[in-house]
Amino acid sequence: MEQQWKQLLGGVSPDVAALLATLAEQHATEFSRKFYQTLLADPRASVFVTHEAVDTRLHASFQRWITSLLTRLSIEDVPALIADQQQIGIIHARLNIPIELVLRASRRMKEVVLEAILSHPGRYKARLEAAILAMGLTDVAMEIMSAQYADSHDSVTRTDEAYRNYAATMNMSLERECQRTALSDWSNRLLQDVMIGGSDIPLSRIGHSPFGLWIRHKAPAIFIGPRELETIRASMDTIDERHLLELEAAIAREDMPAVRRLTRLAIGEVEQVRHLLDTLFDHLVRMESGSDALTHLLNRRFLPTILGREIGLARSKGIVFSLLLLDIDHFKTINDQYGHETGDRTLQQIAQTLSRLTGSGDFLFRYGGEEFLIVCAECDAARAHIVAERIRREIENRPIELPDQTRIRVTLSVGLSTYDGHPDYHRLIQHADQALYHAKATGRNRTVDYATLPQASAQA
Numbered sequence: 001m002e003q004q005w006k007q008l009l010g011g012v013s014p015d016v017a018a019l020l021a022t023l024a025e026q027h028a029t030e031f032s033r034k035f036y037q038t039l040l041a042d043p044r045a046s047v048f049v050t051h052e053a054v055d056t057r058l059h060a061s062f063q064r065w066i067t068s069l070l071t072r073l074s075i076e077d078v079p080a081l082i083a084d085q086q087q088i089g090i091i092h093a094r095l096n097i098p099i100e101l102v103l104r105a106s107r108r109m110k111e112v113v114l115e116a117i118l119s120h121p122g123r124y125k126a127r128l129e130a131a132i133l134a135m136g137l138t139d140v141a142m143e144i145m146s147a148q149y150a151d152s153h154d155s156v157t158r159t160d161e162a163y164r165n166y167a168a169t170m171n172m173s174l175e176r177e178c179q180r181t182a183l184s185d186w187s188n189r190l191l192q193d194v195m196i197g198g199s200d201i202p203l204s205r206i207g208h209s210p211f212g213l214w215i216r217h218k219a220p221a222i223f224i225g226p227r228e229l230e231t232i233r234a235s236m237d238t239i240d241e242r243h244l245l246e247l248e249a250a251i252a253r254e255d256m257p258a259v260r261r262l263t264r265l266a267i268g269e270v271e272q273v274r275h276l277l278d279t280l281f282d283h284l285v286r287m288e289s290g291s292d293a294l295t296h297l298l299n300r301r302f303l304p305t306i307l308g309r310e311i312g313l314a315r316s317k318g319i320v321f322s323l324l325l326l327d328i329d330h331f332k333t334i335n336d337q338y339g340h341e342t343g344d345r346t347l348q349q350i351a352q353t354l355s356r357l358t359g360s361g362d363f364l365f366r367y368g369g370e371e372f373l374i375v376c377a378e379c380d381a382a383r384a385h386i387v388a389e390r391i392r393r394e395i396e397n398r399p400i401e402l403p404d405q406t407r408i409r410v411t412l413s414v415g416l417s418t419y420d421g422h423p424d425y426h427r428l429i430q431h432a433d434q435a436l437y438h439a440k441a442t443g444r445n446r447t448v449d450y451a452t453l454p455q456a457s458a459q460a
Contacts, residue, residue: 001144005078008136012073015126016133019117020070023130027116028063034112035062038105045101069137085141089148095423096308099149106142110135175222176281180274182211182360187270194247194263203248205240206270212236213361217377219280220309228276235273239266292366294344295351299366306363306375307425314419322384324374325415325432326354326391329444331370338408343370346400346410353398357391373432381418381449388414388447396445411445418451431456 036058039045065088072081092102117131186209193203206212215232223229243266250258292299298306310321328334328350335343347370354372358364361377376384392412399407415436417428431450439448450456 001140001147002078002082005082005137005140006075008133008140009073009075009078012133013126013129015123016130017071017073019120019122019126019130020073020134023113023116023120023134024067024070027113028067029059030116031066031109031112032059032062035105035109038108039101042101042104044098069141070134081141082144085144086148089145090152091424092145093149093152094304094426099146103142103146106138110138113138172281176278179211179214179277182209182214183270183274183277185209186211187267190266191263194251194259203244205244206236207240210360213359213377216313217310217361218363221306223280228280232273232276232280235269235276239269243269295347295366297351297355297364297366297372300368300373303365303373303429304425307428310375310377311419311423311425315421319378320380320419322376322379322381322416322418323428323432324376324384324388324391325367325417325429325436326372326374326388326412327414327436327440328370329411329413329440334408334410338402338406342400342402342408345402346408349398349400350395350410350412353394354391357387357394359387373429381416381451384416384418385447385449388416392445392447413439413444414447415439416447416449418449 065084068081068084092099113134114131117127117134120127186204186206189204193201207216215229215236219229219232243262247259247262247266250262313319314321328346331343331346334346347366350372351364351366354364354374358374359377359379362379363375363377365373365375367373374387376387379387392414395410395412399409401407413436415432415434415438417431417435419428422428434455435448435450435453438453439446442448
């Protein structure tokens with residue numbers, strides 16, 4: 001592709017260069033408008049691009065792109081131009097924008113470019129050469145974007161499969177018992193609420209229980225599209241949206257025969273869920289690989305898979321989730337003063353504490369070095385802040401005990417960000433990182449929410 005781009009630029013005359021520069025200056029806004037008008041005409045585009053985003057950000061970005069394409073005509077600029085197109089392809093793949101939408105909008109935009117060139121005053125030969133060059137540059141740029149899109153999309157698919165493979169290698173016997181226990185806990189609570197609760201107290205929903213959160217967020221990553229998982233979800237919906245509603249109404253009118261009948265129906269549905277859960281786990285083979293070797297937490301390479309799924313779930317269900325990025329304060333000092341063995345012991349103990357304090361539907365990562373990342377499922381900023389502070393205080397109050405009985409105090413700084421509807425998960429991680437940096441810069445051992453930072457207010 002680099003050679004093709006250089007061939008296009010070989011022997012560009014000053015007249016052609018001047019014409020394209022004038023074209024970009026006078027018509028970049030028109031080109032951008034046509035591109036996004038075409039893109040937004042497809043209903044699928046609304047998931048990724050809004051009219052507001054086009055007006056506030058994307059028009060300017062597109063105008064810079066088309067201007068760069070039509071005016072940077074030096075062969076020395078080709079490697080940088082190719083890198084720009086590849087980055088755009090990566091972003092499109094990350095947002096999962098259908099590539100055919102981009103190509104269609106580009107095709108319609110090229111028609112407007114061609115019309116602008118041919119209607120421009122000047123020598124016919126210069127206009128013809130400029131038209132051929134502009135069409136060729138646009139096509140090569142789109143080819144590079146498309147190739148990078150395909151590579152990045154394939155990479156995400158492979159990572160998704162790798163995460164599923166990793167998930168299948170967890171201690172499935174332990175996971176099975178944990179979820180069976182969680183299901184029994186909810187069932188027992190239902191019976192207790194029915195027996196001793198009043199008509200003014202709503203029955204707890206299985207969809208909001210630890211088991212329900214696990215089914216909604218983690219089970220899809222472990223079980224590869226089996227029918228049993230969909231049946232479990234349908235049974236949970238039946239329990240929450242039919243049986244429990246009818247049961248609450250029967251309790252309110254003190255219709256005890258109906259209460260007993262509906263309770264039996266709900267418990268019968270739970271038993272069906274339990275049977276299906278066992279069937280799911282029976283499909284998996286136990287293995288011993290896939291996690292961070294030191295802490296046994298998730299590897300950060302699975303972040304695209306998990307955050308992509310959480311963003312999709314947030315969009316479809318209208319729920320939010322939050323990220324907590326945690327960093328051990330002065331970790332280098334611990335390594336320097338006590339040795340790397342103590343550093344490893346510190347990481348392991350903190351990982352164990354985080355595992356104990358995170359929720360059933362949450363995801364916990366060793367993000368890198370002394371950093372950890374928690375995806376807090378169905379958790380807004382206020383709840384995520386409570387979780388972060390509980391973790392921070394627990395770490396602060398639980399010294400690391402060394403083999404020689406020495407105890408060292410460790411603290412954490414935490415950056416918090418909450419999903420705000422933007423489709424790019426990198427932005428969410430960047431916000432958490434900026435909040436963490438602020439926590440470090442303002443004294444450490446504290447939690448900072450990105451939404452409280454000045455730059456967050458400026459972007460709002």
